[in-house]
Amino acid sequence: MAARKKTPTRKRREAPEKRPEETRLHIDTRNMYRGAGVDGVATADLDAVAEQLRGAHRALSAGSRGGLEAEYACLNLPQAMAAALPEIGRAAAAIRRHRDVLVLGIGGSSLGARAVYEALRPGAPRAGGPRLHFLENIDPDYVAELVRRLRPEATALICISKSGGTLETVVQYLILRRWLEQSLGPAAARRRQWLITDPAAGWLRALAARAKIAALPVPPKVGGRYSVLSAVGLLPLAVAGDDVAALLRGAAENAARCATDDVRQNPALEIAALHYLLDVRKGRRTLVMMPYANPLRLFADWFCQLWAESLGKRTGAGAPAGTMPVRALGAVDQHSQLQMYLESRPDKMFTFVALARWERDLAIPLAETEKDVFPFLADKKLGDVMDAEFRATRAVITEAGHPNMTVTLDTLNAHAMGQLIDLYQRATIYAGLLYGVNPLDQPAVEKGKLQARRFLENNGRR
Amino acid sequence: MAARKKTPTRKRREAPEKRPEETRLHIDTRNMYRGAGVDGVATADLDAVAEQLRGAHRALSAGSRGGLEAEYACLNLPQAMAAALPEIGRAAAAIRRHRDVLVLGIGGSSLGARAVYEALRPGAPRAGGPRLHFLENIDPDYVAELVRRLRPEATALICISKSGGTLETVVQYLILRRWLEQSLGPAAARRRQWLITDPAAGWLRALAARAKIAALPVPPKVGGRYSVLSAVGLLPLAVAGDDVAALLRGAAENAARCATDDVRQNPALEIAALHYLLDVRKGRRTLVMMPYANPLRLFADWFCQLWAESLGKRTGAGAPAGTMPVRALGAVDQHSQLQMYLESRPDKMFTFVALARWERDLAIPLAETEKDVFPFLADKKLGDVMDAEFRATRAVITEAGHPNMTVTLDTLNAHAMGQLIDLYQRATIYAGLLYGVNPLDQPAVEKGKLQARRFLENNGRR
Numbered sequence: 001m002a003a004r005k006k007t008p009t010r011k012r013r014e015a016p017e018k019r020p021e022e023t024r025l026h027i028d029t030r031n032m033y034r035g036a037g038v039d040g041v042a043t044a045d046l047d048a049v050a051e052q053l054r055g056a057h058r059a060l061s062a063g064s065r066g067g068l069e070a071e072y073a074c075l076n077l078p079q080a081m082a083a084a085l086p087e088i089g090r091a092a093a094a095i096r097r098h099r100d101v102l103v104l105g106i107g108g109s110s111l112g113a114r115a116v117y118e119a120l121r122p123g124a125p126r127a128g129g130p131r132l133h134f135l136e137n138i139d140p141d142y143v144a145e146l147v148r149r150l151r152p153e154a155t156a157l158i159c160i161s162k163s164g165g166t167l168e169t170v171v172q173y174l175i176l177r178r179w180l181e182q183s184l185g186p187a188a189a190r191r192r193q194w195l196i197t198d199p200a201a202g203w204l205r206a207l208a209a210r211a212k213i214a215a216l217p218v219p220p221k222v223g224g225r226y227s228v229l230s231a232v233g234l235l236p237l238a239v240a241g242d243d244v245a246a247l248l249r250g251a252a253e254n255a256a257r258c259a260t261d262d263v264r265q266n267p268a269l270e271i272a273a274l275h276y277l278l279d280v281r282k283g284r285r286t287l288v289m290m291p292y293a294n295p296l297r298l299f300a301d302w303f304c305q306l307w308a309e310s311l312g313k314r315t316g317a318g319a320p321a322g323t324m325p326v327r328a329l330g331a332v333d334q335h336s337q338l339q340m341y342l343e344s345r346p347d348k349m350f351t352f353v354a355l356a357r358w359e360r361d362l363a364i365p366l367a368e369t370e371k372d373v374f375p376f377l378a379d380k381k382l383g384d385v386m387d388a389e390f391r392a393t394r395a396v397i398t399e400a401g402h403p404n405m406t407v408t409l410d411t412l413n414a415h416a417m418g419q420l421i422d423l424y425q426r427a428t429i430y431a432g433l434l435y436g437v438n439p440l441d442q443p444a445v446e447k448g449k450l451q452a453r454r455f456l457e458n459n460g461r462r
Numbered sequence: 463m464a465a466r467k468k469t470p471t472r473k474r475r476e477a478p479e480k481r482p483e484e485t486r487l488h489i490d491t492r493n494m495y496r497g498a499g500v501d502g503v504a505t506a507d508l509d510a511v512a513e514q515l516r517g518a519h520r521a522l523s524a525g526s527r528g529g530l531e532a533e534y535a536c537l538n539l540p541q542a543m544a545a546a547l548p549e550i551g552r553a554a555a556a557i558r559r560h561r562d563v564l565v566l567g568i569g570g571s572s573l574g575a576r577a578v579y580e581a582l583r584p585g586a587p588r589a590g591g592p593r594l595h596f597l598e599n600i601d602p603d604y605v606a607e608l609v610r611r612l613r614p615e616a617t618a619l620i621c622i623s624k625s626g627g628t629l630e631t632v633v634q635y636l637i638l639r640r641w642l643e644q645s646l647g648p649a650a651a652r653r654r655q656w657l658i659t660d661p662a663a664g665w666l667r668a669l670a671a672r673a674k675i676a677a678l679p680v681p682p683k684v685g686g687r688y689s690v691l692s693a694v695g696l697l698p699l700a701v702a703g704d705d706v707a708a709l710l711r712g713a714a715e716n717a718a719r720c721a722t723d724d725v726r727q728n729p730a731l732e733i734a735a736l737h738y739l740l741d742v743r744k745g746r747r748t749l750v751m752m753p754y755a756n757p758l759r760l761f762a763d764w765f766c767q768l769w770a771e772s773l774g775k776r777t778g779a780g781a782p783a784g785t786m787p788v789r790a791l792g793a794v795d796q797h798s799q800l801q802m803y804l805e806s807r808p809d810k811m812f813t814f815v816a817l818a819r820w821e822r823d824l825a826i827p828l829a830e831t832e833k834d835v836f837p838f839l840a841d842k843k844l845g846d847v848m849d850a851e852f853r854a855t856r857a858v859i860t861e862a863g864h865p866n867m868t869v870t871l872d873t874l875n876a877h878a879m880g881q882l883i884d885l886y887q888r889a890t891i892y893a894g895l896l897y898g899v900n901p902l903d904q905p906a907v908e909k910g911k912l913q914a915r916r917f918l919e920n921n922g923r924r
Contacts, residue, residue, distance in 0.1 A: 107797025123607025137794050138851075139756040140844040144822035145585025168793055171826050171839065171847050178827040203835060224797075285807065286748070286786060294601040305798035312802025322806045324748060326788050331630060332599050334910055335569025335686070336767035340774025342906035344784045345747065360606035364633050365640040373665060376918040377633065382602040384918065385633050389600075392913035396906075444804035444858075448796055451854035456838040456846065 022246070022415045025254070025423065026356075026408040027267045031398050032274045032349070039284075039346065040403045041277045046263065049434075053273055056433035057261035060426070068219040071440075074226035074425055078252035078418070080219070081229060085245060088231060091194060091216065092238035098156040098192070101130045102146070103236050104172045105160035107305060109196075110136045112228025113236040115302040116417050119295045120242050122359055129241045130156070138168045143175065152183035157193045158239070160232055162218045164202020167452060173204075196231050223440055225306050226425055229418075243414040250418025258426055268423050271405070272430030275349065278403055279323045284349040287323045288341065291353035292330035292390040295412055299353070300327035303424055310428045310439040321435040323349075331389040338393065342400045350397055350404035353420075354390055357411060358383040484708070484877045487716070487885065488818075488870040489729045493860050494736045494811070501746075501808065502865040503739045508725065511896075515735055518895035519723035522888070530681040533902070536688035536887055540714035540880070542681070543691060547707060550693060553656060553678065554700035560618040560654070563592045564608070565698050566634045567622030569767060571658075572598045574690025575698040577764040578879050581757045582704050584821055591703045592618070600630045605637065614645040619655045620701070622694055624680045626664020629914060635666075658693050685902055687768050688887055691880075705876040712880025720888055730885050733867070734892030737811065740865055741785050746811040749785045750803065753815035754792035754852040757874055761815070762789035765886055772890045772901040783897040785811075793851040800855065804862050812859055812866035815882075816852050819873060820845040 034040040046053075063071035068080050081088075095101055103110065114134050125131065133146060157176055161169045180189035190213050197204040199217035208215035216231040227233065229251055234244045258268040278284035287307065289300040304325040311322030328337055330352070341348060361383040371378060377385075397404050407423075409416045432439025496502040508515075525533035530542050543550075557563055565572065576596050587593065595608060619638055623631040642651035652675050659666040661679035670677035678693040689695065691713055696706045720730040740746035749769065751762040766787040773784030790799055792814070803810060823845040833840060839847075859866050869885075871878045894901025 106794060111798070122601075122603030124604075124611070137756055137791065138844055138848050139584075140820040140823045140848065141584030142586075142756050143844060144824055149586070167847065168797075168851070170836070171844060174826050174828060174832075174839075175824050175844065285809070294599055294604050301798075308799050308802035308806075309797075312799075312806035314805050320805060320807045322802055324788070324802065324806065324810075326786070329599065332568060334907065335771075336573070336763075337770045337774075338910060339904040339907050340770035340784055340786065342909075343776050343782060344770075344774035344786065345782045347747070348786075358602040361602045362606055362637050364636050366636060370636075374632070376915050377636075380918060382600055382605060382633060382637065385629065385914075386600050386602065388914045388917035389630070389910075391917050392910050395913050396910045399909075400906075442801040444862075445796065445801050447804075447861075448800060448851075448854050448858045451857050452847075452850045453838050455850035455853050456842060 022250070023410040024257070025416065025419050026410075027271075028406045028408070029270060029274060031394070031404045032278070036398070037401050038398060038403055039282060039401045041274050041281070045277050045281055046273060049273065049277065050263070052434060053263050053269060054261045056272070056430050057266070057269055059433050060429055068221060070221065072429055073219055073221035074223070074229070075255065075422070075429070077219075077222065077229035078248045078255060078422065081231075081234060082245070082248055084231070085234075085248075088216070088234050088238050088244070091214065091235060095156045095158070095194060095239045096130055096241075098130050099154035100150050101132050101156045101158060101236075101239055102176060103132060103134045103158045103160065104169050104176070105134075105232070106136050106166060106168045108224025108227055109160040109162065109166070109169065109232055110134050111225075111298065111302045111305055112421070113233040115298040116228065116233065116237055116242065116247065116414070116421075117240055118298045119412050119417050120414060122293075122295045122412055126241070130239065132236060132240055135172055138172060143172065147176070147179050152180050155180070155192065158196065158236060159193065159204065160196040161202070161204055162198060162222075162224050162227065162232075164197040164204035164206075167449065170203070194235070196235060225309055226440070228302070228421055246414040247418040247421075250415040251422035252418075254419040254422035255426070258423070268426035269430050271423070271427040272434060274403075274405070275323065275427075276431055276434040278349050282403075283347055284403060285323050286348045287325045288328050288337075288348055288350045289325060289353070290328040290330050290333065290350060292386060293353070293355050293412070294329070296353055297327070297329050299417075299420065300329070303327075306424060306428050309442050309445075310432055311435060311437060313437050313442075313444065315436045317436075321437050330393060331386060334389065334393055341397060341402070346401065348402060350402060352390060352394055352404065352406045354387075354406055354408045355412065356408055358386075359411070484712070485872040486719070487878065487881050488872075490868045490870070491732060491736060493856070493866045493868075494740070498860070499863050500860060500865055501744060501863045503736050503743070507739050507743055508735060511735065511739065512725070514896060515725050515731060516723045518734070518892050519728070519731055521895050522891055530683060532683065534891055535681055535683035536685070536691070537717065537884070537891070539681075539684065539691035540710045540717060540884065543693075543696060544707070544710055546693070547696075547710075550678070550696050550700050550706070553676065553697060557618045557620065557656060557701045558592055558703075560592050561616035562612050563594050563618045563620060563698075563701055564638060565594060565596045565620045565622065566631050566638070567596075567694070568598050568628060568630045570686025570689055571622040571624065571628070571631065571694055572596050573687075573760065573764045573767055574883070575695040577760040578690065578695065578699055578704065578709065578876070579702055580760045581874050581879050582876060584755075584757045584874055588703070592701060594698060594702055597634055600634060605634065609638070609641050614642050617642070617654065620658065620698060621655065621666065622658040623664070623666055624660060624684075624686050624689065624694075626659040626666035626668075629911065632665070656697070658697060687771055688902070690764070690883055708876040709880040709883075712877040713884035714880075716881040716884035717888070720885070730888035731892050733885070733889040734896060736865075736867070737785065737889075738893055738896040740811050744865075745809055746865060747785050748810045749787045750790050750799075750810055750812045751787060751815070752790040752792050752795065752812060754848060755815070755817050755874070756791070758815055759789070759791050761879075761882065762791070765789075768886060768890050771904050771907070772894055773897060773899060775899050775903075775905065777898045779898075783899050792855060793848060796851065796855055803859060803864065808863065810864060812864060814852060814856055814866065814868045816849075816868055816870045817874065818870055820848075821873070
């Protein structure tokens with residue numbers, strides 16, 4: 001913003017053009033198709049479901065109409081939340097005055113923000129701004145150690161639960177609220193809390209009203225795993241100092257790219273169609289998501305939640321649907337999982353996420369005598385080795401006949417992450433429509449929640 | 463040790479007894495069997511393969527004879543390495559004089575030590591001793607950021623590669639050696655290095671001899687993923703100040719527990735048999751390893767490498783063998799994967815790892831008005847909620863018919879981790895023998911390694 005103010009003329013002239021750091025995802029699906037030994041989708045198979053694909057696109061388009069009231073409201077967040085950015089920015093500015101920020105939330109209330117947060121910090125946390133701690137799990141030792149190390153007077157709390165009553169999040173909140181209150185008293189403790197929850201219902205919303213605690217809404221039609229582009233993801237990321245406007249812009253641009261019902265032009269529809277056909281026609285029942293970059297590890301986790309919880313369910317006819325998403329990390333898992341990928345059952349398909357370049361690369365220095373031992377390392381950088389590893393793994397997986405696709409990011413920034421998020425939210429909804437399941441619900445999970453309460457009521461330790 | 467010296471009489475009297483913190487793993491396989499709605503193994507199925515199981519036990523026993531020269535030398539490390547502990551202790555003491563210790567190594571050269579390191583640090587790194595950094599991946603941004611933050615004069619390097627030529631580890635080593643040399647000169651740089659590699663062969667071994675760099679051996683018959691109880695795991699853990707003797711003792715005790723060929727008395731043989739039968743008889747092709755404790759997350763990763771790389775291969779007859787191991791984390795993945803576990807294809811089986819108690823538990827404080835809203839939380843602790851979540855998840859998975867087993871640790875200590883390690887190394891070897899594959903090799907991975915070198919030779923960036 002500072003730079004803009006200094007050069008108003010230049011800014012105005014450049015505004016309509018693409019910012020230099022903003023590029024499109026490169027999506028290469030060639031190895032998902034039959035040919036060159038790959039057990040992939042025949043173009044005839046794709047043509048055979050053309051009407052089904054158009055139907056899925058129609059359903060998604062119809063379900064997206066109506067802004068935040070739409071069935072697929074999550075796809076409208078890029079537009080709708082742009083208007084909310086000033087409010088989010090004000091909350092973030094207040095929270096940034098603290099040294100440490102605890103983000104309470106589990107599953108969809110945590111994974112999206114964490115995935116973007118890590119993606120935008122290659123190597124390590126950036127200097128400046130508060131330290132964010134995503135609690136997520138309720139492991140007692142972890143929570144105890146955290147509060148032992150932090151100072152209540154320098155700590156803020158962001159508590160996130162769509163329903164306002166998620167058991168894990170509620171108990172974390174109760175413990176941390178008391179921890180703040182004991183040191184600071186109730187009033188000062190309240191001023192260090194921000195709640196993100198349903199605008200009208202639930203325990204957290206009632207608490208916000210009763211105790212006058214700052215609260216931001218999760219749009220009612222946006223479920224946890226689709227909520228990263230709402231305040232659920234945007235507030236923690238704004239607190240971290242990330243470019244949430246670029247995140248929304250990237251998502252909107254991907255949405256525009258996916259506006260057509262032509263499967264060859266709409267990458268989200270193509271990804272859904274190929275994975276669906278590889279499952280039902282080819283028995284490819286496991287989807288390995290394998291980024292070749294440490295900072296994208298949690299993106300794979302976010303994707304695995306989105307895909308598993310949206311598609312892993314019974315169809316109306318009672319048949320089990322969905323493929324199993326599994327995360328991996330290149331190059332590490334070449335030394336762990338690759339043997340099995342290549343030779344165990346041919347029931348897997350792969351998505352690689354690669355980077356076109358590294359921010360900070362390192363030359364590989366060889367002593368004179370070592371140039372003969374490692375001639376292939378002469379004048380190479382560490383990024384060249386990472387790149388060779390990725391291309392080698394993709395080559396042997398392709399040679400072994402396993403379908404695979406690659407998404408390449410020019411660089412790790414908020415704009416690219418926004419595109420990735422919209423791409424996979426959209427692909428997941430299309431896939432749900434193809435399977436004939438509701439991609440937005442999670443009926444089976446409720447049983448476990450009730451059961452956990454029952455065990456607690458029965459006072460049961462083992 | 464200090465405590466012992468102060469109370470010699472007491473110590474001598476207590477020595478033959480079990481130390482108070484040393485208890486046995488509790489292994490509950492009941493839900494792996496048919497009955498009460500579970501699609502499990504019939505006892506008749508187990509009886510039908512009784513001769514095959516006895517054969518696997520005979521083969522493992524025969525292959526374990528001969529100490530470190532034995533085929534399954536990894537199973538003899540608990541005895542063999544006890545004698546090497548003084549040497550490892552001396553190296554560790556020298557390394558501990560540094561502020562930061564970089565552990566270079568990928569896959570089996572890293573995962574075992576990392577898994578135990580994390581398991582023994584519930585909540586956070588312990589105060590005192592050096593900070594350990596496990597590099598593992600070659601992500602350039604990560605490595606660049608790390609060296610930016612560290613001071614060469616206060617940093618030691620442990621470089622681990624069984625073959626002495628693992629590409630990722632070699633390039634990390636070359637970069638970090640130069641980084642040390644530039645600040646300190648070659649002689650001082652060498653004094654900050656420790657290599658762990660084959661005792662006779664490979665580039666690292668030759669380098670150790672030529673440049674007089676301290677080096678510890680990996681026994682030739684011990685492969686990477688089975689090497690955590692050799693210097694590969696023991697040196698970093700000793701540097702971290704962990705009780706490596708208790709680790710070995712735990713492994714030895716589990717070995718003694720698994721000495722019989724009676725599948726109902728030998729838990730490693732039973733685990734192998736049940737997973738094998740659930741695969742070949744029941745089509746349970748994915749094995750979800752789900753600890754309910756943050757510090758065991760990397761134990762699940764270690765197990766997934768061991769299982770995948772040992773079993774995911776073709777039999778002599780060319781048939782694909784092995785089940786796909788997938789890691790999960792309770793309670794987090796209830797909010798991510800559980801929906802799919804319960805309702806998608808019934809091709810999964812589950813192992814839960816639970817803790818009987820938490821070191822530091824936290825009371826859940828309720829305001830008066832909240833006692834009506836959350837009556838089930840009255841007088842509860844955070845550990846009670848974690849426990850209820852675990853039991854609820856296990857109950858709904860069992861009710862849905864999915865086979866599952868539970869390993870419970872009384873507490874997270876080195877002795878328990880040693881038992882877990884031996885249990886799963888042994889179960890994996892048994893399973894390899896049941897499938898008719900060699901659990902020690904990884905033939906398919908070599909292709910990828912050659913391909914990566916070829917890409918580098920061809921000077922190829924994309």
